[in-house]
Amino acid sequence: MTAGVAPAARGRSALDEPVLPVGRKWTATWSFAYLGLFLANYGAQQIVLPRQANLIAAGEETAVAAQSWANASAAVVTVIVSILVGALSDRTLHRTGRRQVWIVYGGLLAAVAFVFQGFQHTVVGVVIAWGVFTAGMSAVVVALSAALPDDVPTSQRGRVSGYLAVGTAVGPLIGVAVVTFLLTGVLDAYVGLALLLLLCVLPFGLRVRGTPLRRAERPPLALRAIATGIFTPLRSADFAWVCGQRALINLSNALAQVFLYQYLKDEVHVDPDLGTLLLMVCYTAGIVVIAVPVGRHSDRTGKRKRVVVWSSAAQGAAALILAFVPTFPAAIAGASLLGFGYGAYLSVDQAVVTQVLPHAEDRGKDLGILQLSSALPMIVAAAVGGVLVASLGGFPALFVASAATGLAAAVCVLPIRSVA
Template identity: 80%
Template sequence: MTAGVAAAGGRSALDEPLRPVGRQWTFSWAMANLGLFLANYGAQQIVLPRQANAIASDQDAAVVVQSWANACASVATVIVSILAGALSDRTLHRTGRRQVWVLCGVVLCAVAFVFQGSQHSIAGVVVGWTAFTAGFAVVFVALSAAVPDDVPVNQRARVSSYFAVGTACGPLIGVAAVTFLLTGILDAYVGLALLLLLCVLPFGFLTRGIPLRRTERPPLALRAITLGVFMPLRSADFAWACGQRALINLSNALAQIFLYQYLKDAVRFDPDLGTLVLLVCYTAGIVVVAIPVGRYSDRTGKRKRIVVWSSAAQGAAALILAFVPTFPAAIAGASLLGFGYGAYLSVDQAVVTQVLPHAEDRGKDLGVLQLSSALPVIVAAAIGGVLITSLGGFPALFLASAIAGLAAAFCVLPIRSVS
């Protein structure tokens, strides 16, 4: 049997969903997100640095390779997120608007990883990582748009909390796999590609959304799509939600993305083992808080105060990493970072789906919002290299993370459509 709400009494694809989604839909959706983050973090934290170190001659050169790969991938993310969202809004497939995009995106991710694993040049790494990031953007936008399509408002924080658990456990599994089992470069990329397919394909094949009627299909025009990127930003709530999401993800990314190099060069600890240990602590922090905080949020309707708490926790974690470069302090910082980010993720989907201006543009608007989630990771890799090599080293990196985390709290307060 297929999961979903396809038989919801003739409901339009543009209507607000009222019927709760079942466990099968929630599980396959959470597993798809787990697979995305498993592959992304396993590669970003371990395999890409390992490949960069194999290509480059020293630490600074390896950082530059990573920065170039992520900077180029950011361009693809901007374009693909918006186009994939807009095109999925107009998709008339019988299984719904999002499922076919999930399938196409995950295949692109897998092919890109196999290609990247065979590369031995900076150009090859940049091309492979850019293609993977494009596929990641397609899948993530489609999965995000499935939430306002199918999940009622009073169930979204609970669904978001499972998203938090999935996206926390995914990186841990990915890093563990490439640390202990897939210790080469090619085998790591191929292994991550297979795990990604295993996690994501069930949602694409086994769930169904509400098919879009041809009469409901918005016109397709490049000018309209281009202008549509900026139109939702005229909504103050949408703009503030973009800002707070971008800042809290930038804070989290700055605190994590160069942990491998931080452990190797500042803490003087085995970076493979150390990254895994810190990721375990980070994941435990997320898992402990995510589901109870999500249920609390759905029960009370409160979202903004949770974002404020999480922002403060992330800022404090970054300060620990900045000024106490020891492994025990890094464990404390990673745990606190997990508590903060887990609380945030437990309400993230609820917050962003409650500020969408128009039902017919959910995918495109979430594609815009996706930029505030994906670009900070890529921007962090690009500017992080500059902070480390030219503007004060690792303390400057983590201080920037703390500032971004605290600034996120001020962006969520003006949002009126969220309590």
């Protein structure tokens, strides 16, 4: 058996549930791919895109508008590509498996879009390039998500999800550090991020083989069927509850973070640049410390819902600390607790969502739908949070809303029957 082949890939159908565990190479390259995606996306979105917008725009308002248009285009692209690529990858006939080709070409598209974006000097060019990058990234994310239920048995998904949590936590820190201290221009930053993206994503796409889909197993390719299939999985109560729970816990996390910079500046009265960096380190450390042990524990016990409940409670407690104790030591405690809570949640998230998929032949499409419950709350949080801070009670209202959505997420997980 070669290290690059999923052990369950030989002698079984692509639609069968995997039973043999994957090795370290599968887990490492899969997690590393996520690290590269988050490294590139966060480094660009938080630092390079604003830097580029400020160079292009005539003033601060125009720069903010340019970023808003870019992020709005990304939201639309994410919705379309996540579902479409998920459905198409379910029907892909390739000797290396259904997902690998989408990972490779999605990664290449994202990297090329970054290089193209580095040469843009107009708002329109930036918006188009950012949309193309988002299309490539969304394709990779959906394909990677579907590779988990394709190849990893249920009893191993908590541990694998734990390593994913580490990658998605460390990636943003590395990305922001690279474009802040090493690649301080626009073109060099985009090119550097593109190369790092490929370095992280391509090993899984090129060196790990999935289970090929047999032609007789291939679902019919009809756009009408794909369109109507968007709503079909929501008829499953467990799938619908997971969609709601996932959206709420991600909204809770996003609301707690979206205006931290302004919170430190206006409410805590500390240096917001240094303060945000320190809180980001504490938050990341919390995720890294907790994710893998909790994931392993959930694999041993088979109990995942209780992890979601406790992680939601931890996020809620962290948000309440920020709401009612506006001091920097309290902010450090809140950020650390938020990291512990979200890290615990991430350690079982992929395991939970893959246990409620209604049909094996639609794994990619259904995970594309579930991906929206992670991506869209990040966008909604900025709009909702802005209204809360400006008009409905300031920062305490923002963090109380974060705690409330976390509690609602815990409630949503309780009715799920197919997950213990």
